[in-house]
Amino acid sequence: MTFVLEKAAAPAGLRRIVIDPVSRVEGHGKVTILLDADNRVHQVRLHIVEFRGFERFIQGRPYWEVPVMVQRLCGICPVSHHLAASKALDLVVGAKKLTRTAEKCRRLMHYGQILQSHALHFYHLASPDLLFGFDAPVAKRNVVGVIAEHPELATQGVLLRKFGQEVIRITAGKRVHGTGAIPGGVNKSVTHAERDELLPQMPQILAWARGAVRIAVDLHRAHQEEYDGFGYVRSNLLSLVGKNGDLDLYDGTLRARDADGGILFDGVDSQNYRAHLKEDVRSWSYMKFPFIGSLGADLGWYKVGPLARIQNCDRIPTPLAEEARQEFLARSPGKLVHAPLAYHTARMIELLHAAEVIDGLLRDDDLHGDDLVAKGPRQIQGVGIIEAPRGTLIHHYEVDSQDLVTMCNLIVSTTHNNQAMNEAIREVARKYLDGKEPTEGLLNHVEVAIRAFDPCLSCATHALGKMPLVVELRSADGALVEEIVRE
Amino acid sequence: MGDAGEAAPAPGRGDGATAGDGRPRLALYWGSACGGCEIAVCNTHETLIEIDRHFDFCFCPCLLDGKRADVEALPDGGLFVTLWNGSIRTTENLEMARLLRRKSRILVAFGSCAAEGCVPGLANLASREETLRRVYVDTPTAEPGATPPRARTDTPCGAVELPPLLPRVATLREAVEVDFTVPGCPPEPHQIRAVIALFTAATADPSVLPPRGSVVGAGRSTVCDECPRTRQEKRLTRLHRTYEIAPDPTSCLVDQGLVCLGLATRDGCGAPCLRVDAPCIGCYGPPEGVHDQGAKMASVIGSVIDLAPLRSVPEGAAQDASVDAVLDAIPDWVGTLYKCGLAASVLGGAPARRRDRGPGGGA
Numbered sequence: 063m064t065f066v067l068e069k070a071a072a073p074a075g076l077r078r079i080v081i082d083p084v085s086r087v088e089g090h091g092k093v094t095i096l097l098d099a100d101n102r103v104h105q106v107r108l109h110i111v112e113f114r115g116f117e118r119f120i121q122g123r124p125y126w127e128v129p130v131m132v133q134r135l136c137g138i139c140p141v142s143h144h145l146a147a148s149k150a151l152d153l154v155v156g157a158k159k160l161t162r163t164a165e166k167c168r169r170l171m172h173y174g175q176i177l178q179s180h181a182l183h184f185y186h187l188a189s190p191d192l193l194f195g196f197d198a199p200v201a202k203r204n205v206v207g208v209i210a211e212h213p214e215l216a217t218q219g220v221l222l223r224k225f226g227q228e229v230i231r232i233t234a235g236k237r238v239h240g241t242g243a244i245p246g247g248v249n250k251s252v253t254h255a256e257r258d259e260l261l262p263q264m265p266q267i268l269a270w271a272r273g274a275v276r277i278a279v280d281l282h283r284a285h286q287e288e289y290d291g292f293g294y295v296r297s298n299l300l301s302l303v304g305k306n307g308d309l310d311l312y313d314g315t316l317r318a319r320d321a322d323g324g325i326l327f328d329g330v331d332s333q334n335y336r337a338h339l340k341e342d343v344r345s346w347s348y349m350k351f352p353f354i355g356s357l358g359a360d361l362g363w364y365k366v367g368p369l370a371r372i373q374n375c376d377r378i379p380t381p382l383a384e385e386a387r388q389e390f391l392a393r394s395p396g397k398l399v400h401a402p403l404a405y406h407t408a409r410m411i412e413l414l415h416a417a418e419v420i421d422g423l424l425r426d427d428d429l430h431g432d433d434l435v436a437k438g439p440r441q442i443q444g445v446g447i448i449e450a451p452r453g454t455l456i457h458h459y460e461v462d463s464q465d466l467v468t469m470c471n472l473i474v475s476t477t478h479n480n481q482a483m484n485e486a487i488r489e490v491a492r493k494y495l496d497g498k499e500p501t502e503g504l505l506n507h508v509e510v511a512i513r514a515f516d517p518c519l520s521c522a523t524h525a526l527g528k529m530p531l532v533v534e535l536r537s538a539d540g541a542l543v544e545e546i547v548r549e
Numbered sequence: 550m551g552d553a554g555e556a557a558p559a560p561g562r563g564d565g566a567t568a569g570d571g572r573p574r575l576a577l578y579w580g581s582a583c584g585g586c587e588i589a590v591c592n593t594h595e596t597l598i599e600i601d602r603h604f605d606f607c608f609c610p611c612l613l614d615g616k617r618a619d620v621e622a623l624p625d626g627g628l629f630v631t632l633w634n635g636s637i638r639t640t641e642n643l644e645m646a647r648l649l650r651r652k653s654r655i656l657v658a659f660g661s662c663a664a665e666g667c668v669p670g671l672a673n674l675a676s677r678e679e680t681l682r683r684v685y686v687d688t689p690t691a692e693p694g695a696t697p698p699r700a701r702t703d704t705p706c707g708a709v710e711l712p713p714l715l716p717r718v719a720t721l722r723e724a725v726e727v728d729f730t731v732p733g734c735p736p737e738p739h740q741i742r743a744v745i746a747l748f749t750a751a752t753a754d755p756s757v758l759p760p761r762g763s764v765v766g767a768g769r770s771t772v773c774d775e776c777p778r779t780r781q782e783k784r785l786t787r788l789h790r791t792y793e794i795a796p797d798p799t800s801c802l803v804d805q806g807l808v809c810l811g812l813a814t815r816d817g818c819g820a821p822c823l824r825v826d827a828p829c830i831g832c833y834g835p836p837e838g839v840h841d842q843g844a845k846m847a848s849v850i851g852s853v854i855d856l857a858p859l860r861s862v863p864e865g866a867a868q869d870a871s872v873d874a875v876l877d878a879i880p881d882w883v884g885t886l887y888k889c890g891l892a893a894s895v896l897g898g899a900p901a902r903r904r905d906r907g908p909g910g911g912a
Contacts, residue, residue: 085613
């Protein structure tokens with residue numbers, strides 16, 4: 063490997079700094095940094111220290127149980143795994159095309175997931191860094207600080223997320239680890255009563271979603287130069303792209319661009335992902351390092367997720383989000399944006415898109431149909447690819463004549479960003495840590511760069527911390543929904 | 550093993566288990582987990598603020614910036630209660646379980662992974678080495694010659710960059726002594742509220758706590774008690790796979806030939822899966838008095854198969870074949886019956902004596 067700062071040339075005598083665990087992220091990670099006596103940085107690595115081995119123990123299970131089992135990969139975006147597995151197994155049961163009702167119910171579920179996950183990441187996990195500064199005091203640098211100083215903003219985040227969770231509950235039965243999709247379709251459609259719970263909330267949700275884009279844009283502009291350069295990492299981009307080059311987070315074909323925007327491949331059927339994507343294994347991380355096979359591991363790595371998606375597609379097929387996207391692109395005409403902190407704006411543009419898609423689906427009577435499951439000639443394998451909140455998610459299964467899974471290959475969203483995250487923290491280390499005594503605040507800079515990549519972090523909707531506060535949650539017409547007082 | 554004492558004394562101001570402002574400390578930590586338990590806690594919405602009112606919520610990597618070193622710096626017993634979710638898969642999980650056991654007056658196995666191993670516990674059907682090979686080497690996107698990550702990489706400035714995998718997935722109870730168990734994948738929000746209320750009350754009066762070793766945040770009976778469907782205890786001549794039938798929404802799924810684990814699963818969840826026509830997968834673990842959820846369910850299945858048609862079949866191979874024909878509808882019995890409970894079962898490699906911890910506990 064030739065990555066600068068991946069491996070110290072002469073590690074003898076270097077001091078090891080460990081950030082353990084990386085916090086306000088989903089899952090177990092730590093960062094190690096090797097410094098010499100003058101605090102010059104010699105090596106920086108993001109290690110993913112968890113391992114669960116789903117690929118092995120899904121083997122031997124009946125295929126129809128897989129969509130429920132694989133949700134346990136991630137409790138933060140279980141819907142994504144549920145749907146990626148269902149899409150792969152649609153092909154196994156021969157359902158090349160779902161019924162209109164099934165596809166729309168699944169899309170509604172997925173965009174509900176996108177909405178709640180993006181809201182949570184931005185408002186509750188990332189915004190403390192952006193609002194208070196990367197080296198603000200630890201006690202303040204969390205969602206409590208946000209509630210105390212920006213209660214209106216925090217309230218919007220809470221209610222946006224709650225709405226997304228309700229969409230999931232209505233389409234999947236449970237808010238975490240639901241059961242809505244099955245191979246070939248869905249096991250329930252949406253009732254008119256359920257739709258009527260959600261639809262009246264849409265004007266407020268759309269208004270907040272537009273506001274969310276504005277907040278992200280304004281925060282970025284307030285620190286334009288610092289944010290543009292922070293953890294800057296040029297790379298290829300990968301995502302699904304829908305029909306006519308539209309942004310489509312549920313289905314499409316694979317497209318990759320190089321760092322200047324040139325097309326590397328396009329229109330790749332998900333069944334052929336193996337012809338283009340490979341994975342490298344390094345001794346020091348349980349997370350693999352995917353790359354575009356034709357370019358090799360050194361040059362073929364790429365970014366996925368919102369920043370990749372809104373630049374990889376040709377347009378967003380909903381007007382408000384497309385307008386925001388055009389404004390985003392206009393700030394660097396003809397050049398791709400590679401700043402990790404621009405993920406936040408891209409994420410909020412997608413959140414707005416998700417709200418628009420949900421609004422459209424809730425007005426579509428196909429949601430209430432009773433033709434739920436399609437079937438066809440049984441196949442022995444299937445690949446399902448979906449754009450999960452944090453990026454491209456690939457599920458691949460082979461199934462034997464006894465209906466048991468014989469092979470399972472998963473490439474999950476964050477894995478695609480492994481090299482990009484490592485490069486981003488190396489850039490941060492070079493710029494902010496090199497030659498300085500590492501303080502808590504400086505080390506948090508490293509974590510800020512990691513957090514930018516991971517929209518699938520979610521947690522508290524309400525905050526915890528040290529400061530007294532009163533939070534009023536108000537509905538669209540200003541009525542008090544809930545008052546929370548903490549002394 | 551842990552040393553939590555017989556009962557957790559109420560923490561007082563200036564006591565070791567309280568923060569400077571007098572609030573008892575609380576931690577929410579994940580072992581080998583998916584994050585869904587954190588999300589479930591967050592889905593209690595306003596209860597989170599209640600937690601903060603009564604506790605110094607000081608360690609939760611998903612949410613807060615406290616680090617492992619901050620926990621290490623606490624006095625032993627410095628945490629009033631730790632809600633541990635996730636199973637024990639790596640040596641890091643084990644170290645953290647031991648650390649948090651030492652630092653916690655009350656350690657709670659929170660959620661199905663901690664309590665039973667849950668779905669990832671099915672990894673115990675394969676060896677650690679086989680699993681690593683499957684994930685890193687024998688996979689369609691692997692490069693030729695790939696080797697699994699090394700658990701221990703020696704470098705001149707220290708070893709260990711990755712925590713090695715343990716030979717099998719273990720429950721929290723196997724690793725350290727556990728005071729209480731909250732089942733569920735994930736625990737349902739209304740039960741989390743009840744559990745938080747219980748531990749909040751315990752900060753003032755520890756006698757409100759049930760005997761150590763108890764299951765809290767759940768019932769004592771089975772999911773059937775909360776299921777809206779009607780059971781007629783029908784005899785079955787065949788079983789169905791879930792995709793083969795569109796179940797009637799009012800009658801028992803087992804009566805309809807589906808393998809629903811509700812009969813062998815503790816109540817308390819409110820049966821949400823049954824309300825969307827999905828069979829129970831058993832995530833609340835076995836009910837009170839049942840040692841082995843899978844074995845219990847196997848005996849249920851045995852009892853509902855209609856043997857009357859077999860009376861005309863001669864005993865021996867032909868009769869066996871008839872029974873097999875019924876059972877063959879389900880090609881993966883271990884994964885079906887132990888979907889959430891394998892790691893805690895003898896079949897999954899757990900020590901045989903792990904339940905029936907009456908008042909006062911005992912390993």
